[in-house]
Amino acid sequence: MAHKTGKIKPVVVASVAGDEGDGKNAVAVQVCNESGDLHGVALQYIRVVIVPDGPAWFAQGIDIDYASQGATVEEAKTNFEKGLRATIDQHLRVYRHIRGILQLAPPEILANLLIDSSAQYKLYSQVSAHDIHEALQGGQISYLLDEVPQRELVQ
Amino acid sequence: MSNSGVSRDVAVAALRAVKGVDVSIGPDGEITIAKEGHLETLIFPEELEKQMLFRLKYHYGVPIHWFFNPQMIPGYTPQIH
16 A cells, blocks of 8 residues: 655755765755745754864854854854754745755865864754744735735635 | 953944845844855854854955954944943
Protein backbone atom coordinates (compact mmCIF):
# COMPACT_ATOMS: atom_id res chain seq x y z
CA MET A 1 0.00 0.00 0.00
CA ALA A 2 1.34 3.36 -0.98
CA HIS A 3 2.18 5.70 1.86
CA LYS A 4 0.23 8.94 1.78
CA THR A 5 2.21 12.08 2.45
CA GLY A 6 -0.74 14.48 2.36
CA LYS A 7 -0.03 18.05 1.24
CA ILE A 8 3.55 18.04 2.43
CA LYS A 9 5.68 16.96 -0.49
CA PRO A 10 9.22 18.08 0.31
CA VAL A 11 11.08 19.89 -2.40
CA VAL A 12 14.78 20.57 -2.07
CA VAL A 13 15.15 24.29 -2.57
CA ALA A 14 18.79 24.89 -1.77
CA SER A 15 21.74 22.87 -0.61
CA VAL A 16 25.47 23.18 -0.29
CA ALA A 17 28.16 20.60 0.28
CA GLY A 18 31.48 21.43 1.89
CA ASP A 19 35.00 20.24 1.19
CA GLU A 20 35.78 16.58 0.84
CA GLY A 21 38.31 15.03 3.13
CA ASP A 22 37.53 14.31 6.75
CA GLY A 23 34.19 12.62 6.21
CA LYS A 24 32.31 15.42 7.96
CA ASN A 25 31.44 17.74 5.13
CA ALA A 26 29.34 20.80 5.73
CA VAL A 27 25.83 20.30 4.43
CA ALA A 28 22.87 22.65 4.35
CA VAL A 29 19.52 21.63 2.92
CA GLN A 30 16.25 23.51 2.67
CA VAL A 31 13.01 21.74 1.87
CA CYS A 32 9.49 23.10 1.70
CA ASN A 33 5.97 21.91 1.08
CA GLU A 34 4.24 22.47 -2.25
CA SER A 35 2.52 25.65 -1.14
CA GLY A 36 5.82 27.09 0.04
CA ASP A 37 4.73 28.13 3.52
CA LEU A 38 6.33 25.37 5.58
CA HIS A 39 10.09 25.10 5.42
CA GLY A 40 12.59 22.81 7.02
CA VAL A 41 16.27 23.72 7.15
CA ALA A 42 18.99 21.30 8.17
CA LEU A 43 22.57 22.39 8.74
CA GLN A 44 25.16 19.78 9.52
CA TYR A 45 28.89 19.89 10.23
CA ILE A 46 29.07 23.66 9.86
CA ARG A 47 32.52 24.74 11.02
CA VAL A 48 32.52 27.58 13.54
CA VAL A 49 35.60 29.30 14.95
CA ILE A 50 35.31 30.90 18.39
CA VAL A 51 37.92 33.42 19.54
CA PRO A 52 38.30 35.69 22.54
CA ASP A 53 37.53 39.29 21.65
CA GLY A 54 38.31 41.76 24.44
CA PRO A 55 36.26 40.68 27.45
CA ALA A 56 33.87 38.74 25.19
CA TRP A 57 33.88 35.78 22.79
CA PHE A 58 33.19 35.94 19.08
CA ALA A 59 31.81 33.02 17.05
CA GLN A 60 32.14 33.08 13.25
CA GLY A 61 30.83 30.48 10.86
CA ILE A 62 33.38 29.29 8.30
CA ASP A 63 31.07 27.38 5.96
CA ILE A 64 28.30 29.88 6.53
CA ASP A 65 28.70 33.65 6.79
CA TYR A 66 27.11 34.31 10.15
CA ALA A 67 28.57 35.53 13.43
CA SER A 68 27.66 36.21 17.04
CA GLN A 69 29.18 37.58 20.22
CA GLY A 70 28.66 36.60 23.86
CA ALA A 71 30.12 37.19 27.28
CA THR A 72 31.21 33.53 27.49
CA VAL A 73 31.88 30.77 24.97
CA GLU A 74 28.52 29.23 25.84
CA GLU A 75 26.70 32.54 25.35
CA ALA A 76 28.41 33.11 22.02
CA LYS A 77 27.28 29.63 20.92
CA THR A 78 23.72 30.22 22.14
CA ASN A 79 23.54 33.59 20.38
CA PHE A 80 24.90 31.96 17.22
CA GLU A 81 22.16 29.35 17.31
CA LYS A 82 19.31 31.77 18.07
CA GLY A 83 20.51 34.45 15.68
CA LEU A 84 21.14 32.05 12.81
CA ARG A 85 17.66 30.57 13.23
CA ALA A 86 16.16 34.09 13.15
CA THR A 87 18.28 34.93 10.09
CA ILE A 88 17.03 31.83 8.27
CA ASP A 89 13.49 32.86 9.14
CA GLN A 90 14.06 36.34 7.71
CA HIS A 91 15.50 34.94 4.47
CA LEU A 92 12.53 32.62 4.05
CA ARG A 93 10.05 35.47 4.56
CA VAL A 94 11.83 37.83 2.17
CA TYR A 95 13.37 35.54 -0.48
CA ARG A 96 11.62 32.17 0.13
CA HIS A 97 15.04 30.51 0.10
CA ILE A 98 18.29 30.58 2.04
CA ARG A 99 20.80 30.62 -0.80
CA GLY A 100 22.14 33.94 0.46
CA ILE A 101 23.12 32.35 3.77
CA LEU A 102 24.82 29.34 2.21
CA GLN A 103 28.03 31.15 1.46
CA LEU A 104 31.51 30.72 2.84
CA ALA A 105 32.63 33.47 5.16
CA PRO A 106 34.74 36.05 3.28
CA PRO A 107 38.53 35.60 3.62
CA GLU A 108 38.83 39.16 4.91
CA ILE A 109 36.67 38.26 7.89
CA LEU A 110 38.33 34.91 8.54
CA ALA A 111 41.90 36.16 8.20
CA ASN A 112 42.22 37.55 11.72
CA LEU A 113 40.39 34.68 13.35
CA LEU A 114 42.21 31.68 11.94
CA ILE A 115 45.63 32.90 13.10
CA ASP A 116 44.47 33.31 16.70
CA SER A 117 46.32 30.68 18.72
CA SER A 118 43.47 30.50 21.24
CA ALA A 119 40.83 29.87 18.59
CA GLN A 120 38.43 27.01 19.30
CA TYR A 121 36.96 25.06 16.40
CA LYS A 122 33.50 23.54 16.69
CA LEU A 123 31.14 21.67 14.39
CA TYR A 124 27.63 23.03 14.46
CA SER A 125 24.43 21.26 13.41
CA GLN A 126 20.79 22.25 13.68
CA VAL A 127 17.41 21.41 12.23
CA SER A 128 14.73 24.08 12.29
CA ALA A 129 11.15 24.39 11.06
CA HIS A 130 9.73 27.66 9.80
CA ASP A 131 6.07 28.44 9.20
CA ILE A 132 6.17 31.63 7.17
CA HIS A 133 2.40 31.47 6.66
CA GLU A 134 2.01 32.69 10.25
CA ALA A 135 2.76 36.23 9.10
CA LEU A 136 -0.60 36.37 7.36
CA GLN A 137 -2.67 35.49 10.42
CA GLY A 138 -5.20 37.81 12.06
CA GLY A 139 -5.82 41.37 11.07
CA GLN A 140 -3.97 41.32 7.79
CA ILE A 141 -6.28 38.67 6.36
CA SER A 142 -9.37 40.65 7.37
CA TYR A 143 -7.88 43.75 5.78
CA LEU A 144 -7.19 41.98 2.51
CA LEU A 145 -10.73 40.59 2.33
CA ASP A 146 -12.13 44.08 2.90
CA GLU A 147 -10.27 45.22 -0.19
CA VAL A 148 -11.69 42.52 -2.46
CA PRO A 149 -14.58 43.80 -4.63
CA GLN A 150 -17.93 42.28 -3.64
CA ARG A 151 -18.52 40.63 -7.01
CA GLU A 152 -15.39 38.51 -6.54
CA LEU A 153 -16.54 37.29 -3.14
CA VAL A 154 -19.87 36.15 -4.56
CA GLN A 155 -18.38 33.85 -7.14
CA MET B 1 31.87 50.40 28.93
CA SER B 2 35.04 48.37 28.63
CA ASN B 3 38.15 49.86 27.08
CA SER B 4 37.40 48.36 23.67
CA GLY B 5 33.62 47.95 23.64
CA VAL B 6 31.16 50.10 21.75
CA SER B 7 27.61 50.43 23.07
CA ARG B 8 24.81 48.89 21.03
CA ASP B 9 23.06 52.27 20.89
CA VAL B 10 26.04 53.73 19.07
CA ALA B 11 26.35 50.69 16.80
CA VAL B 12 22.67 50.86 15.82
CA ALA B 13 22.87 54.62 15.24
CA ALA B 14 25.93 54.12 13.03
CA LEU B 15 24.21 51.40 11.00
CA ARG B 16 21.12 53.58 10.54
CA ALA B 17 23.25 56.46 9.31
CA VAL B 18 24.69 54.43 6.43
CA LYS B 19 22.81 54.98 3.18
CA GLY B 20 21.02 51.85 1.96
CA VAL B 21 21.11 50.03 5.30
CA ASP B 22 17.79 49.07 6.91
CA VAL B 23 17.79 48.26 10.61
CA SER B 24 14.94 46.96 12.73
CA ILE B 25 14.95 45.91 16.37
CA GLY B 26 12.93 42.86 17.41
CA PRO B 27 10.97 42.29 20.63
CA ASP B 28 13.86 40.50 22.31
CA GLY B 29 16.43 43.10 21.30
CA GLU B 30 17.62 41.18 18.24
CA ILE B 31 18.62 43.44 15.37
CA THR B 32 17.84 42.67 11.76
CA ILE B 33 20.09 44.42 9.25
CA ALA B 34 19.64 44.47 5.49
CA LYS B 35 21.71 45.95 2.70
CA GLU B 36 21.77 45.03 -0.98
CA GLY B 37 20.71 41.44 -0.48
CA HIS B 38 22.74 40.85 2.67
CA LEU B 39 20.23 40.13 5.40
CA GLU B 40 20.91 38.89 8.91
CA THR B 41 19.57 38.99 12.43
CA LEU B 42 22.23 39.59 15.05
CA ILE B 43 21.84 39.21 18.78
CA PHE B 44 23.87 42.09 20.10
CA PRO B 45 25.16 42.20 23.65
CA GLU B 46 25.30 45.57 25.41
CA GLU B 47 28.76 46.20 24.06
CA LEU B 48 30.24 45.19 20.74
CA GLU B 49 33.86 44.23 20.50
CA LYS B 50 36.39 44.48 17.70
CA GLN B 51 35.43 41.48 15.57
CA MET B 52 31.74 42.37 15.45
CA LEU B 53 32.58 45.98 14.63
CA PHE B 54 34.77 44.78 11.76
CA ARG B 55 31.86 42.68 10.48
CA LEU B 56 29.61 45.74 10.49
CA LYS B 57 32.26 47.68 8.60
CA TYR B 58 32.85 44.89 6.07
CA HIS B 59 29.24 44.03 5.27
CA TYR B 60 27.50 47.37 5.75
CA GLY B 61 30.21 49.94 5.20
CA VAL B 62 30.03 51.57 8.62
CA PRO B 63 33.10 53.81 9.03
CA ILE B 64 35.06 52.41 11.99
CA HIS B 65 35.80 55.88 13.38
CA TRP B 66 32.07 56.46 13.88
CA PHE B 67 32.02 53.78 16.55
CA PHE B 68 34.63 55.56 18.61
CA ASN B 69 33.52 59.11 17.80
CA PRO B 70 29.72 58.86 17.83
CA GLN B 71 29.38 62.63 17.57
CA MET B 72 30.50 62.15 13.95
CA ILE B 73 27.48 59.95 13.18
CA PRO B 74 24.97 62.06 11.22
CA GLY B 75 21.89 62.68 13.33
CA TYR B 76 23.23 60.88 16.39
CA THR B 77 21.71 61.86 19.71
CA PRO B 78 23.19 60.28 22.85
CA GLN B 79 20.63 58.18 24.70
CA ILE B 80 20.23 58.70 28.44
CA HIS B 81 19.63 55.46 30.36
